[in-house]
Amino acid sequence: MIDVPLSVLDLAPVAATGSAGEALRHTTALAVRAEQLGYRRFWVAEHHNMPAIASSSPAVLIAHLAAATSTIRVGSGGVMLPNHAPLVVAEQFGTLEALHPGRVDLGIGRAPGTDQVTALALRRTMEGLSAEAFPQELADLISYFTGEESRLRITATPGLGDMPAIWLLGSSGFSAQLAGILGLPFSFAHHFSSANTLPALALYRQHFQPSKWLDKPYAMVAVNAVCAEDDERAEYLAGPAMLSFLRMRTGRPQPLATPEEAARYPYTDQELVVARQRFEGQALGSPETVARQLTELRERTGADELMLTTMVYDIADRIRSFELIAERLGTQS
Numbered sequence: 294m295i296d297v298p299l300s301v302l303d304l305a306p307v308a309a310t311g312s313a314g315e316a317l318r319h320t321t322a323l324a325v326r327a328e329q330l331g332y333r334r335f336w337v338a339e340h341h342n343m344p345a346i347a348s349s350s351p352a353v354l355i356a357h358l359a360a361a362t363s364t365i366r367v368g369s370g371g372v373m374l375p376n377h378a379p380l381v382v383a384e385q386f387g388t389l390e391a392l393h394p395g396r397v398d399l400g401i402g403r404a405p406g407t408d409q410v411t412a413l414a415l416r417r418t419m420e421g422l423s424a425e426a427f428p429q430e431l432a433d434l435i436s437y438f439t440g441e442e443s444r445l446r447i448t449a450t451p452g453l454g455d456m457p458a459i460w461l462l463g464s465s466g467f468s469a470q471l472a473g474i475l476g477l478p479f480s481f482a483h484h485f486s487s488a489n490t491l492p493a494l495a496l497y498r499q500h501f502q503p504s505k506w507l508d509k510p511y512a513m514v515a516v517n518a519v520c521a522e523d524d525e526r527a528e529y530l531a532g533p534a535m536l537s538f539l540r541m542r543t544g545r546p547q548p549l550a551t552p553e554e555a556a557r558y559p560y561t562d563q564e565l566v567v568a569r570q571r572f573e574g575q576a577l578g579s580p581e582t583v584a585r586q587l588t589e590l591r592e593r594t595g596a597d598e599l600m601l602t603t604m605v606y607d608i609a610d611r612i613r614s615f616e617l618i619a620e621r622l623g624t625q626s
Contacts, residue, residue, distance in 0.1 A: 294623040295584075295599070297591055298333040301615065302370045302484075302515050302602040305337065305347035305354070309548040316347040317354065319608040324358045326612050328365035331624035333598065334398060335362075336370030341407035341415065345537050345549045352385040359393040368398025370480065370515070370600070371462040373405055376415045379430050380449060383437035387452030397457035400480060401434070403427040403468060428471060435459065459506070460513075465489055469497040476504025478511040483590070484602050487574040490514065494594055511597045516590060517575035518601040520614040520621075524578040530614075531577055532556050534604035535568040542567055551606055576601070580621035587622065 305320040307313055324335045335358060337348040348354055351369040359367045372382055382399070390397045403424045405412035436443035438456035461472035461479050464486035472479035479497045483490045494512055501510040517534070521527040532555030539560075540547055550558070560568060576586040587599060603614045 295588060295591060295625065297596060298598045298625040299618070299622065300334040300336070300366075300513070300598060300600040301327045301332050302336045302338065302600045303348070304340065304345075304602065304604065306604055306606075307345050307347050307548045308606055309550055309554070311548070313347040317357075319611070320348070320354070321358060321361050322608060323612055323615070324362055324365065324367070327615060328362045330615060330619040332365060332615070332619070333624070334366035334368060334600075336368045336398065336400060336600065338370045339373050339376070339402075341376075341405075342411040343407070343541070343546050345541075345546060352382075352389065355389055355397070356392070359389065359396060364396075366396050366398055366458075367393070368457070368460075369400045371400030371402040371460070373402050374430050374434065375403055375424050375427060376405060376412070379434040380437060380447060380452075383434055383449040383452040386457050387438065387449055387455040390455040390457045391451040394455075398460060399457040400460040400462050401431060402462040404464075431461075431471075431475075463493060466493050466496045469493040470500045473497045473500030473510065474502055476502050476507050478507060478513065480513040480515060480600065483514045483594075484517045484575065490574075490594060494596075512595070513598040513600055514590065514594050514596040515600040515602060516587070517572055517577070518583060518587070518603055518614065518618065519572075519577050519605060520580055520583045520603075520617045521610070522579065522617075524582055527578045527582075529556065530605045530610050531572060532558075533606045535571045537604065538571040539564055539568040549604070549606055580617045583618060584621045587618075 303320050305316045307316045327335050337351050337354050339351050340346040341349050355367050386399045437449040437452045440453050461468045461477050463469050464482040481493050498510045519527050519531045532552050533550045536550050536555045536558055576583045603611050605611050
């Protein structure tokens with residue numbers, strides 16, 4: 294048993310031989326199974342112009358997942374606030390909270406979740422590409438839910454009085470400090486920014502101020518996790534995620550390759566170094582190996598919760614990975 298709750302972050306991966314609809318149905322099946330296994334929360338992430346990821350509209354997908362489940366918390370990991378008007382986000386997540394009270398998490402990020410050209414299409418002006426207004430946009434968003442300290446004479450309905458749990462997400466120190474100052478829970482993206490994990494968590498705890506939401510810091514760490522019956526099988530299943538990571542980093546995003554295609558890919562030495570970065574400091578292997586890696590990560594970071602993200606080709610393998618981890622570690626929901 295691990296002494297912190299375990300949760301799930303899913304990107305609705307689109308397989309090379311599949312469709313976005315199939316990817317979304319698989320994500321729904323995973324959410325149902327994660328609830329049965331006792332995982333605490335199930336989040337989906339906002340990404341755009343990425344052929345391998347179907348979770349471009351978190352609020353819509355969360356509504357579907359909430360209706361398909363009954364107890365697991367559902368939410369965004371996250372909504373990229375600069376892409377949206379705060380009022381729209383307040384109304385969307387106010388609606389979700391009104392429909393599913395006490396089950397909705399609104400994880401907020403400030404990155405675009407895409408390339409600059411697509412970010413411009415989302416934000417529509419060059420000025421909108423800046424994240425300088427993020428603290429004020431976040432303050433406006435919160436005020437729509439609370440009705441306090443609002444500089445805008447607007448009532449969000451639903452929204453006012455229907456406030457989901459708000460989290461700040463980050464992969465560097467900025468959001469960590471802001472989350473601490475505001476007394477909000479903080480989720481760090483260890484799964485793609487592992488070198489910054491410990492410094493960011495230190496900043497969060499250093500700057501934390503008690504609030505109406507939290508009296509002490511609460512930090513969650515998101516980690517890549519692929520678990521199979523043995524280490525060799527897990528590494529084989531992780532091949533598509535490694536290849537997808539390489540293609541994304543080199544500006545060639547494609548739907549998720551099959552494990553066979555990934556195993557045949559002719560990596561150069563330099564490409565192999567980049568691809569393997571996907572699982573540096575992460576969790577990959579048999580139940581025993583993954584249990585050791587997650588326990589070490591928990592001890593190293595002092596995380597209050599771990600969120601697992603599993604990018605494998607076949608939904609049966611994805612579900613089995615979460616089953617093996619739950620059986621070996623428990624989920625502490």
